[in-house]
Amino acid sequence: ILNVEQSxxxxxxxxxxxxxxxxxxPSSNFYALHWYxxxxxxxxxxLFVMTLNGDEKKKGRISAxxxxxxxxxxxxxxxxQPEDSATYLCASMNTNAGKSTFGDGTTLTVKx
Amino acid sequence: xxxxxxxPRYLIKTRGQQVTLSCSPISGHRSVSWYQQTPGQGLQFxxxxxxxxxxxxxxxxxxxxxxxxxxxxxxxxxxxxxxxxSALYLCASSLSWGGLNEQFxxxxxxxxxx
Numbered sequence: 612i613l614n615v616e617q618s619x620x621x622x623x624x625x626x627x628x629x630x631x632x633x634x635x636x637p638s639s640n641f642y643a644l645h646w647y648x649x650x651x652x653x654x655x656x657x658l659f660v661m662t663l664n665g666d667e668k669k670k671g672r673i674s675a676x677x678x679x680x681x682x683x684x685x686x687x688x689x690x691x692q693p694e695d696s697a698t699y700l701c702a703s704m705n706t707n708a709g710k711s712t713f714g715d716g717t718t719l720t721v722k723x
Numbered sequence: 724x725x726x727x728x729x730x731p732r733y734l735i736k737t738r739g740q741q742v743t744l745s746c747s748p749i750s751g752h753r754s755v756s757w758y759q760q761t762p763g764q765g766l767q768f769x770x771x772x773x774x775x776x777x778x779x780x781x782x783x784x785x786x787x788x789x790x791x792x793x794x795x796x797x798x799x800x801x802x803x804x805x806x807x808x809s810a811l812y813l814c815a816s817s818l819s820w821g822g823l824n825e826q827f828x829x830x831x832x833x834x835x836x837x
Contacts, residue, residue, distance in 0.1 A: 643822045654727075654813065654828035655766075662823065700766065704822045710779040711756075711822065713766040 615703045617714035624691050625722055631687045632717040634701035638682035642704040645711065646675055646686055650697040658686075658699075691721040725750065727816050727829035735835045741802040744832045748795050748816030754778075755797035756826065757789060760811040769812075772797050773820035801834075809836045 616635045624630050636644065646658040659668045664679040672689045688695055698718045702711040728747045736742050748755050756779075757769040768781040772791035789799040795816075801808055811833050815826035 645822070645826070654830050655815075657825040657827065660823060660825055702766075710771070710781065711768045713768075715765050 615701060615712050615714040617699075617701060617717050619717060620715070621718040621720070623720045623722065626691060626693060628691050628721075629687065629689045630691055630719065631685050632699055632719075634684045634686070634703075634714055636682050636684070636701070636703035636712075636714075637705055638679060640705045641679045641682070644677060644684050644704070645702045646684070647700040647702070648697045649700055649716070655700065688719070691719070693721045693723050695719060696721045727814060727827050729812075729814055729829040729832050731832060732830065733833045733835075735837065736804050737837050738804055738806060740804050741800060742804060742834060743798055743800045744812055744814075744834075746797045746799075746814035746816075746829055748797070748814075749827055752816035752818055752827070753795050754817045754820040754824075755791060755795065756815045756817075757797070757799050758813045758815070759783075760813060760831075761807075761809070766813075769799065771820055778820045804836045806836050809834060 618633050644661045647655040648658055649655040659675045661677040666677040668675050674687045677684045698716040700716045702713045730745045754773045756771040758766050760766045770789050771779040775791045786802045791797045811831045813828050813831045815828045817824040817826045
């Protein structure tokens with residue numbers, strides 16, 4: 612059974628703090644990892660699609676790294692802003708390309 | 724560019740009934756994936772369609788089915804509804820199938836089964 616775990620479950624930070632979350636996934640037959648941001652009352656928004664070991668991707672103040680050999684990915688947010696408050700989800704695809712397994716997400720709250 | 728649209732947005736059904744949900748992808752996107760989100764199970768993959776063919780299927784019973792039309796619009800059907808089918812159903816479109824492209828999600832259909 613494929614298990615994708617995210618930690619921490621929730622995080623409260625002050626505006627301006629930098630933060631990071633972890634996504635752990637099975638390393639065997641890895642195919643791709645997706646990161647999403649899901650704000651309340653909105654649809655999930657794609658952040659990154661990562662496939663190669665050692666991949667590093669960046670979008671504004673958000674960046675992500677990927678280690679497929681040990682099965683983890685980190686998401687970093689530099690200088691958190693209140694608008695970064697959301698649940699951040701990762702989804703792993705192993706063996707069956709296109710069949711995603713999602714983690715439960717990390718809920719970030721950024722206080723002004 | 725118009726985003727992914729889903730209809731209806733809200734639906735109330737009773738046990739034993741069937742339901743059909745619709746998803747229109749972003750223009751030019753040929754892959755549509757469906758997901759179920761429940762408080763207890765989180766977000767779970769249902770199936771993915773590309774060029775009118777189901778490419779991947781999640782671990783759901785046969786009561787859950789789908790199809791895709793030549794214009795890439797997709798429908799999913801749930802027959803013999805159970806209370807546990809109450810959930811938010813999301814669809815997402817992407818350029819191609821297989822998970823190497825970004826997925827763009829619709830607003831979802833909230834299904835309540837009484």
